[in-house]
Amino acid sequence: MRTSKCEGRSGRQGRRPARWLFVAGAVVSAAVATVGGVRAQQQNFDNVQIDAVKVTDNVYMLVGAGGNVTVQFGPEGVLVVDTSYAQMSGKILAEIRKLSSEPIRYVVNTHVHPDHIGGNEAIAKAGRTRAGGNVVGDLGAGATNQAAVLAHENVLNRMSMPPPGQQEVPSAAWPTETYIGKKKEMIFNNEAVQIIHEENAHTDGDSLVFFRRNDVIATGDLFTTTMYPFIDEANGGTINGYVDALNDILDLTVASNVNEGGTMVIPGHGRLCDEQDVIEYRDMVTIVRDRIREYVKRGMTLEQVKAKKPTLDWDRRYGDGFVKPDAFIDVVYKQLSAEKAAAAKPAGSAKASPAPKAKESGK
Amino acid sequence: MKNRIYLLATVIFAAAMLLPAVASAQADFSGIWQPRYDEDNPERIPGPELRDYAGLPINENARQFADSWDPSRITLPEEQCRVHVSPYIYRGPMNLQVWEERDPKTRELIAIKHYISTYEQTRTIYMDGRPHPGPNAAHTWMGFSTGHYEGDMLVVETTHLKQGWVRRNGLPMSDQAHMTEYFVRNGDLMTHIVVLADPVFLAAPLVKSQDFVRSTRELAAQTWLWVCESVIEIPRPAGEVPAYMPGEHPFKDEYARRHGIPLVATDGGPETMYPEYQKVLEKQPIPPPLPTRGGRAGGAGAGGGAGRQGGAGPQGGR
Numbered sequence: 001m002r003t004s005k006c007e008g009r010s011g012r013q014g015r016r017p018a019r020w021l022f023v024a025g026a027v028v029s030a031a032v033a034t035v036g037g038v039r040a041q042q043q044n045f046d047n048v049q050i051d052a053v054k055v056t057d058n059v060y061m062l063v064g065a066g067g068n069v070t071v072q073f074g075p076e077g078v079l080v081v082d083t084s085y086a087q088m089s090g091k092i093l094a095e096i097r098k099l100s101s102e103p104i105r106y107v108v109n110t111h112v113h114p115d116h117i118g119g120n121e122a123i124a125k126a127g128r129t130r131a132g133g134n135v136v137g138d139l140g141a142g143a144t145n146q147a148a149v150l151a152h153e154n155v156l157n158r159m160s161m162p163p164p165g166q167q168e169v170p171s172a173a174w175p176t177e178t179y180i181g182k183k184k185e186m187i188f189n190n191e192a193v194q195i196i197h198e199e200n201a202h203t204d205g206d207s208l209v210f211f212r213r214n215d216v217i218a219t220g221d222l223f224t225t226t227m228y229p230f231i232d233e234a235n236g237g238t239i240n241g242y243v244d245a246l247n248d249i250l251d252l253t254v255a256s257n258v259n260e261g262g263t264m265v266i267p268g269h270g271r272l273c274d275e276q277d278v279i280e281y282r283d284m285v286t287i288v289r290d291r292i293r294e295y296v297k298r299g300m301t302l303e304q305v306k307a308k309k310p311t312l313d314w315d316r317r318y319g320d321g322f323v324k325p326d327a328f329i330d331v332v333y334k335q336l337s338a339e340k341a342a343a344a345k346p347a348g349s350a351k352a353s354p355a356p357k358a359k360e361s362g363k
Numbered sequence: 364m365k366n367r368i369y370l371l372a373t374v375i376f377a378a379a380m381l382l383p384a385v386a387s388a389q390a391d392f393s394g395i396w397q398p399r400y401d402e403d404n405p406e407r408i409p410g411p412e413l414r415d416y417a418g419l420p421i422n423e424n425a426r427q428f429a430d431s432w433d434p435s436r437i438t439l440p441e442e443q444c445r446v447h448v449s450p451y452i453y454r455g456p457m458n459l460q461v462w463e464e465r466d467p468k469t470r471e472l473i474a475i476k477h478y479i480s481t482y483e484q485t486r487t488i489y490m491d492g493r494p495h496p497g498p499n500a501a502h503t504w505m506g507f508s509t510g511h512y513e514g515d516m517l518v519v520e521t522t523h524l525k526q527g528w529v530r531r532n533g534l535p536m537s538d539q540a541h542m543t544e545y546f547v548r549n550g551d552l553m554t555h556i557v558v559l560a561d562p563v564f565l566a567a568p569l570v571k572s573q574d575f576v577r578s579t580r581e582l583a584a585q586t587w588l589w590v591c592e593s594v595i596e597i598p599r600p601a602g603e604v605p606a607y608m609p610g611e612h613p614f615k616d617e618y619a620r621r622h623g624i625p626l627v628a629t630d631g632g633p634e635t636m637y638p639e640y641q642k643v644l645e646k647q648p649i650p651p652p653l654p655t656r657g658g659r660a661g662g663a664g665a666g667g668g669a670g671r672q673g674g675a676g677p678q679g680g681r
Contacts, residue, residue, distance in 0.1 A: 053499050063499045247602040250441060258483055259444045259591070260503055260525070272501040277538075279441050280526045286604040287431065294608055308609060313428035316563045317537055 045087040050095045053272050056214045061266045062095050064088050066115035070218040070266050071096055072211055074189025077105035081209045081218040083119030092119060093126050103128040108195060109151035109175060110220025111203045112158040112235060120173035124149050151175040152197050154205030163234045198222055198245035204236025206245065210252055217252055218266045223278055225270030227321025228328040229285055239289050239332045246282040253278065284314050289332055296336045305333055389512045390548040395582060396459040396575035407454050411532040412618045416631030425534055425564035426630060430612045432533025435605040444591035446482040446504040448527030450542045450559045453573055457481040458586055475510060480587045488519050495522050502538050517546040529569060537563035551577035567633040620650045
């Protein structure tokens, strides 16, 4: 009996996703997005140890609570990618000081989540940026009193105007310098550093940080080894953007001649990786997305899709992580249903489509 | 009688002199070794058939992974030179060179090294008691290995492995796997036993063995090389990952029909490892044989059939 009820609903829902699904999805997304902050308040950081993993002579990955922190250092100073939770700042600063006594010049935020930007204020204030001319003239000597905090403009927008239900971020932790467009580039410690924006992937303000001489990429949560992708819809994330970002990472990586090593990849959470690890993860995300897309195309309801267990292959690997299989399926189903609905509309009415933006193929 | 006593005394003396040496002797595996392929030959040399999981203790997660695995995956440029992980690489065609690294001052054994010609892999088995790396260290094809001797047998523990194959017809091994190996040498014969535990894809440990024979001849230099350069074999949309939809493997019954094996046995699982499973099989139906040559093709034709996963729709992939 229950099956036939589901089938009865599926006909309608298969053609057009129910409105409740969009509302529920947005609520879930917002709730999930605040979990990082709530977790930070509940977690006891006293016993957390920092694991400083050497990536190259000049790049380390710091793993503790929250997101991974990348540290690049040299004669010009220190560049830090992401700052974990605020409560971890003291321990992170202590680890940075073991690596270099030079000033922290830059903090780069890969995205807006509290487990990656929580230490912005304390770590930036422990540093010093370089400034002169009009900047010092306008702002006074205080313009150099802290490290510059760099991020995509959408990170600043999200921090300064958080969606309903999400924690406010104190202005002292906001980026001091933002960029728009595809990338920001600079030379620091005799190395080309590229901060590359990925549109609407994990959020709408994601950046990869590519250290070209060290051949290391810090991905933020565009790639992790501990969980299914967190598509943060409330902050502009989309599954198609997420897959594109993984492929963009693979466009940058080059493996060594035994097909491992070469470009090293520091994930947002989890262990140190290389190209092959990203390939495995890209394959997983792509296959799950494509399965769900096919089920949506066949007109199946969300319940029917879940009954097909499209993530079963990887549930024992990622299913216990922060994003549970059902939560991953929920958001992918919702977005691909919208994609299907948008594709079905006449060309003239496409403007009103709620479908997430998908990038064009290639770079 | 006197001679016998002398002989006995000599034997006892000789044995006594040898005892300490025997007690501390450890087999030296140094040299060039080549595998013998008679064990599990169909899997190792022609290569495993699709959908043959019989006798492997896989779980439902591995089964779905393999059922979704389209062999066209290995035409992707980024996957063409994919290396076999150490739990699997010893099964393939290879030449193996083993040597020891010793402290030049103390002559203590630091590590045993393996050079494997397939994919030009060098493996280090640390023998100096060092710990394994922490959980955040990078994983590699060969993993991180430490060893010790139990009598004459070399026992090796390996962690930090990359994801690889349990069988190269799509049956996966995860990066959470742990391998224990036993190397035993009897003259010019070396037996290698692998016990693989994988909390992600195995329901029980997988045990397998292979034998190697010591080569008495120098091998040509090129036999040690494996040059792999990826190329675009099939033009396809960037980012596309070929895969079958779950439960829609187009060749699902081909192996069972070709060999007259009940379909359920080809699903694998821990129960299929044991002799008692034959009693279960006796009650299972044998699927109809594949059509003869010239008849209508059974299973599915080349190219994937209806179950193939799209990969790239209007906005799909890159």
